[in-house]
Amino acid sequence: MRHDWILDVLSDLAAYARDNGMPGLSAEVERTLTLARDEIQVAEDDGLGADAFDPVTLERRWRRPV
Structure with missing residues (x-):
């Protein structure tokens, strides 16, 4: 899991x-x-990795072809 660092920071905080x-x-x-754990798991x-919740990536992914 490449997002472990954010979980460590939040746990420390x-x-x-x-x-x-x-x-x-x-x-x-x-x-x-x-x-954070839930979203990382999804x-x-x-x-999808880090781009899973990026609005630009999501729009590109779900945009209907014209």
Whole structure:
């Protein structure tokens, strides 16, 4: 998984927030971490990689031929 770095960053941020008395931020980062895992999994399952959620790539991919 080439997106591991972002999961590491989010995990570190959540831990920092939790350890420094910022429960709201910690909870929000945990939700973001879950979302990131889900989107990365979808991208990898579809074989789309980093371009899976890029708006330009999606538009090109779903545009009907004229």
